[in-house]
Amino acid sequence: MQPEDRLDALLSLRVHGASQPDEASSAHALNGYHGGNEDLQPLLDANDRLSALRIAEPSTDFADQLEALFLATAASMENDDGAEWTSQPHDAGWLPVREAPPLIGNDDPTLPGIPWRRMDSEATETDATPLRRLPIGSLRQTTWRRLLWSAVAAALLVAIGATTLTAAAAAGPGTPLYGLHRWEQNVQVSMASDPAARTQLHLSYAQDALAALNVAITRHQTDSTYDDALATFRDEMNAALSNLHAVSTGNGRDTLEARVAQLRTQGSSDLHTALASLPWPKRVATTIVLYNLGNMTLTVTHADLVYSSGGQHLWTITVTGSGFQSGAVLLINGQPAGTVTSVSPGALVAQLPGDDSSPSPGTIGVGNPDDTASVTSSITNHEAGDDSSGAQQTPGAQTTPTTDDHGGSGSDNSGSGSGSSDTSAATPTPSDGQP
Amino acid sequence: MTWPSSLPFELALERARVLDQGALTMLYRRFMPVVYRFVLARVSGVQVAEDVTSETFLAVVTGIRGMRATDELTFAAWVLGIARNKVATHFRRQSTQPATRPWLPEDDQPITVADEGDPLAIITARESWAEVVAALNQLTEEQRAVVLYRCVLGYATDDVARLLDRQANAIRALQFRGLASLARHLNAAASVTSPGGKQHTVRNVRKAREEGGNGDAT
Secondary structure, three states, X not given: OOHHHHHHHHHHHHHHOOOOHHHHHXXXXXXXXXXXXXXXXXXXXXXXXXXXXXXXXXXXXHHHHHHHHHHHHHHHHHHHOOOOOOOOOHHHOOOOOOOOOOOOOOOOXXXXXXXXXXXXXXXXXXXXXXXXXXXXHHHOXXXXXXXXXXXXXXXHHHHHHHHHHHHHHOOOOOOOOHHHHHHHHHHHHHOOOOHHHXXXXXXXXXXXXXXXXXXXXXXXXXXXXXXXXXXXXXXXXXXXXXXXXXXXXXOOHHHHHHHHHHHHHHHHHHHHHHHOOOOHHHHHHHHHHHHHOOOOOOEEEEEEXXXXXXXXXXXXXXXXXXXXXXXXXXXXXXXXXXXXXEEEOOEEEEXXXXXXXXXOOOOEEEEOOOOOEEEEOOEEEEEOOOOHHHOEEOOOOOOOOOOOOXXXXXXXXOOOOOOOOOOOOOOXXXXXXXX | OOOOOOOOHHHHHHHHHOOOHHHHHHHHHHHHHHHHXXXXXXXXXXXXXXHXXXXXXXXXXXXXXXXXXXXXXXXXXXXXXXXXXXXXXXXXXXOOOOOOOOXXXXXXXXXXXXXXOOXXXXXXXXXXXXXXXXXXXXXXXXXXXXXXXXXXXXXXXXHHHHHHOOOHHHHHHHHHHHHHHHHHHHHHHHHOOOOOOOOOOXXXXXXXXXXXXXXXXX
C-alpha cells in the first residue's frame, strides 16, 4: 500500500472514525501497519494540530445575528421582486420555524456601535435586524463589482454600436439607417489615400445608388426610396467629377474618365426610363439630374400671368424657356393645368380659368411629352391692359435647371409693390394648379 | 446541525431557490459552521472570519435563485467556492498576502470546546490554532483546499474529489504532500522561541502549575 493510501486510511480513522464502509475496510487493512507507520507520524501529528480548527464554533451571538440578516435579506429580495410569499406550510414538521427578529420600537437596548438596518416608519420587523460591522462590509459595493458593471455596460454599448453600424452598412435608400449608411460611406471616402481612390469610391457608390433607384422604380417605390437613391446618385456623381479633376494624368485617370462616361450614359438611360413611372414633381427633380449629366433638357426661365377680368375670369399664362416640345403641358405647382394654346421651342402659352381669390402658384412649369419637366418660381402677374412696368415678379426666382430643385424658396409672388390697380392681396391669381 | 433524515436535501434546495425561509434557515444552520471553519482557517482573526463568513452568506442568499446545485455536495462546493472567493477578496483588500501572526490578541481567539476546560487546554488550543493558520497559509492553493476539506471540514476523500473536480488518487497525493508541508511549517514555527512578552505557552503554564500557581503564566 502506498504511503498516500495509508495516510488516507489513517486519516479516515482519525477524522471520521472510519464511518464509511470502504474506509473502515481500509483501516482494518492497516492493522498490520499500525506498528510500521512511523514514517507517517509527523503527518498525522500535523493533522492532529488541525483539531483546534475542527472544533471551532462561531459565537452564538454572531450566528444568530447573521441568521437574522440572512433571512431578512431573502425577505427583502422577495419583496423587491414583487413575488408572492412562497413559504411552504410547515405541516410536514421538518422545517424549523425561525424566531422572529425583534420588533421595531421594542425596549431591548441596541448594542453600542450596532446600527439598525432601517428606522423609517415603513420598516418591517425583518428590517429591525441589527447590522453589526458584518453586514456593512457585505453591503458595500466592492470595487471589482463596480468595474465589472462598467465593463459590462461598455461591452454592451460597443455591441449595440457594432450591431447598428453593421445594420447600417446593409441599409438601403428609404430606410431609417440610410443616413448612417451614407455617413459610413463618407468616412470611407475621407480615409481614402488619394483622389483616384476617392473617385473610385464615389463611382462605386453612385453605381450602387443607380441600382437601388432602378429597383425602386421596378417596385414602384417612388417615395423616399427613390428620392434617397436619386440624391445619392446625383451627389456621388458630382463628387466623382470633382475628385476626377484632381487625379493626375497617367494615374489611372483614363480609366476613371471612361468609367465616369459609362456611368453617365447608363444613368441617363435609366433616368429617362424611370421618368414615365414618376409623378410630375419627381420628374422635375429627375430632369435636373439629367441636365447635370449633360443631357439636353428643357428649361423654364420665366412665367407671365395675365388676368382678364372682362367677364371671362381667365388667366393667360406665357412660359418662356427652351426645349419645349410639341404637346407640352403647363404645370401649376407641379401638376398639369390649363389648356395649352401654343407651343414653340422657347415659349408656351396656356389659358387657365380662375378667379381672383385663389392664392398665387408657387411654381409654374412645362412638362414635355418625353416626361422631362422644368419649373420656375419667377412669375409676374398682370391684369389685362397693364404694361410691363406694372409687372409683379417674384424675387430670387430660379429659372434654369441646376443641382437645386426648381421649386426653391421665394415661391410666394404675392408681394407688395404691384403696379396693377389691385392691391397685392387682391391680385388675381390662377387656382391652385388644379384644372 | 444534523440534517433531518426525513428531508430530501434536493427538496430543501428547491424551496431555498424560491427564498423559502424555512429551507434557508436549515441550509444556513447546516453550512454556517462549515463556512466559518473554512474561513477561520484562512484569516488571521475571529473578527475577520466573521466578516468574511457574513459576506459569504449574503452572497449565498443573493445568488441562491440562480444556484444550480442538485445535492448536498454540489451545494457545499458552491458555498465553499463563494467563501474561497470572499477570502481572496479579503486578501486583495489588504493588498498583501496574509501575514503570519504567531500570536493573536486575547479577544480575537476562536471559541472552541476547549474553552470550557482548564486553562492549559485553552492555551494549547489557541497556540495550535494560530500556528496552524499561519502554516496553512504557506501551502499551495490545491494542498490547502484538500487539507481543509479533508482534515478540517471532515469530507471523505471521494467527496473532496467531487468538490474539487479531481480524481481521488490526486486528492490523496495532494493530501499527503499538503500534510507533509504543513508538518514542516509547524515544526519550523515550534522551533521559534518566544523569549518574553505576554505570550502563553504550554511550557509556561505547566511550569506555573508545578510551582502551584493558577496557570496565568506570562
